[in-house]
Amino acid sequence: MPAVKKHRIVDAITLDSIMSKLSDSKRTDDRGLLDYRKIEIETNILKDKTNGSAKVKIGDTEVWAGIKVETANPFPDTPAEGVMTCNAEMLPISSQYVEPGPPDEDTIELSRVSDRGIRESGMIDVSELCIKEGELVYSVYIDVAVINEDGNLFDAVAYAGTTALLQADMSKFTIENDEVKMLEEREKLPIKSLPISTTFAKIGDKIIIDPNADEQEIATARLTLVTDENGKYVSAQKGKPGGFTFEELKEISVISKEKGEEIRKMIKEAVNNGA
Amino acid sequence: MSENNIERISGRAPDELRNVSIKAGVIKNADGSALIEFGKNKIIAAVFGPKEVHPKHMMVSNRAIIKCRYHMMPFSTDTRKRPNLSRREIEISKVIREAVQPAILMENYPRTAIEIYVEILQSDGGSRCAAINAVSTALADAGINMRDLIAACAAGKANGQVVLDVDDQEDKTGEADMPIAMLPNMDLITLFQLDGNLSKEEFDKALELAKIGCNKLYNLQKDALSEKYFNENNKKEDEE
Structure with a gap:
């Protein structure tokens, strides 16, 4: 239960420039409070071993996602449902503040929040991932690696994971004489929705979107809000030891939807172009 | 609440909490403690400190550090x-710590650690919220300087209806669970999580x-705190 870990150090000059720009409602890279950095999405970057993959860059933050679809025994309480797991990993190459070893609590939170966004939105219809009830189901693994860290990992991991899922395919099976047989052909995953994560941070009384690493470090509170295609809120997580007022939360919930629409289009376009 | 309410599994009204009882000062060896019974949840929170920091390198020179374990x-x-x-427990430990930290005047206790232990003895839905209420009471019981108490409660959606205090059954069969913790005097939300499916209206509601x-x-x-500190009978017991 670490309360203090190796922290990113924000030097006084950087801090000053962030604060003075913020007072003019600008960021250090001159974008507005509610502007994302440039988002670059590329699909099918790891063709040979994965069933689907994607690379997402938000500014200097870069993450890679790979999908593996395997078969497994179903859980006894859900014999006709497939299994899905989403895991995020901080590579030691991603930042001088990351060390190899078992995941720390920030990484566990990152993993669990990304998993929750995909799971709660019902993006994958797990009932269609059943091959033979009680015996064999698909098991979808979404693994996301953080290659370079410059803040807002929550969104980057979510975009990479969902983009890779959209692009992924899996083997087809039939049952002949009670025996499961794998077919030559492949099919797309049963995708029902595209959840979009948006992350906000609070510095002083200013709410900003898509914080970079320095902004994230000095922010008092962070909020990730995930919306689905129908404009419903499917998952949220507040982080950092500070808070938001009710008014701020309501404001964020409106912006999250608008930004979500834009980014959803961007992801769909990237998947279509890649295919 | 609105007239056309749908019956909840537990028979509660949409804005009705489960039975809650809080008792402060239940662990003698701790500096502060509380037992909360929240529906079927039975949770003890205990606070130790401000005390020496171990390991030493975790010490911060101008404030206390907070450690929290939800178990x-x-x-x-x-x-x-x-x-x-x-x-799951590691994540909840983290969100509980971040939910109570804004209430604690950490700068009053430089170079120290405040340790928070949450032990779930019996679990029901909404244990993180129940735990935060116990932690808040335990922190106050320990005499830690605070800006405010931290109150926590979940709302959600079950059977198509927005309801207060989602229990275990509603969490499993319902549409959404949204645990919140806040500092009521400061109108500040310090824990906010959501999983499920809520429209904008439902979200606001x-x-x-x-x-x-x-x-x-x-x-x-x-x-619970005044029961311990201002109740005449308790005072006499203490003196004996």
Whole structure:
């Protein structure tokens, strides 16, 4: 239960420039409070071993996602449902503040929040991932690696994971004489929705979107809000030891939807172009 | 609440909490402690400190550090839980710590650690919120300087209806769960999580409902503290 870990150090000059720009409602890279950095999405970057993959860059933050679809025994309480797991990993190459070893609590939170966004939105219809009830189901693994860290990992991991899922395919099976047989052909995953994560941070009384690493470090509170295609809120997580007022939360919930629409289009376009 | 209410599994009204009782000062060896019974939840929170920091390198020169561990006993769940900390418990430890930290005047205790232990003896839905109420009472019981108590309560959606205080059954069969913690005097939300499916109207309604629930828990915490510190009978017992 670490309360203090190796922290990113924000030097006084950087801090000053962030604060003075913020007072003019600008960021250090001159974008507005509610502007994302440039988002670059590329699909099918790891063709040979994965069933689907994607690379997402938000500014200097870069993450890679790979999908593996395997078969497994179903859980006894859900014999006709497939299994899905989403895991995020901080590579030691991603930042001088990351060390190899078992995941720390920030990484566990990152993993669990990304998993929750995909799971709660019902993006994958797990009932269609059943091959033979009680015996064999698909098991979808979404693994996301953080290659370079410059803040807002929550969104980057979510975009990479969902983009890779959209692009992924899996083997087809039939049952002949009670025996499961794998077919030559492949099919797309049963995708029902595209959840979009948006992350906000609070510095002083200013709410900003898509914080970079320095902004994230000095922010008092962070909020990730995930919306689905129908404009419903499917998952949220507040982080950092500070808070938001009710008014701020309501404001964020409106912006999250608008930004979500834009980014959803961007992801769909990237998947279509890649295919 | 609106007239056309749908019956909840537990028979509660949409804005009705489960039975809650809080008792402050239940662990003699701790500097502060509280037992909360929240529906079927039975949770003890204990606070130690401000005390020396171990390991030393974690010390911060101008403020206290907060450590928090949320732990479920193996017998607290339907099927036995393995005793080691799960990823879920690590995440909840973190969100509880971040929910209570804004209330603590950490700068009053430089170079010290404040340790918070949450032990789930029996679990029901909404254990993180119940735990935060116990932690808040325990922190006050320990005499830690605070800006405000931290009140926590979940709202959500079950059977198509926005409801207060989602219990275990509603969490499993319902549409959404939205746990919230806040500092009521400062109108600051310090824990905010959501999983499920809420429209904008439902989202706003759940927020309002959770706020009402938090205010109720806030008063229950104050009652528990005054019961310990201002009740004549308790005072006499202490003197004997």
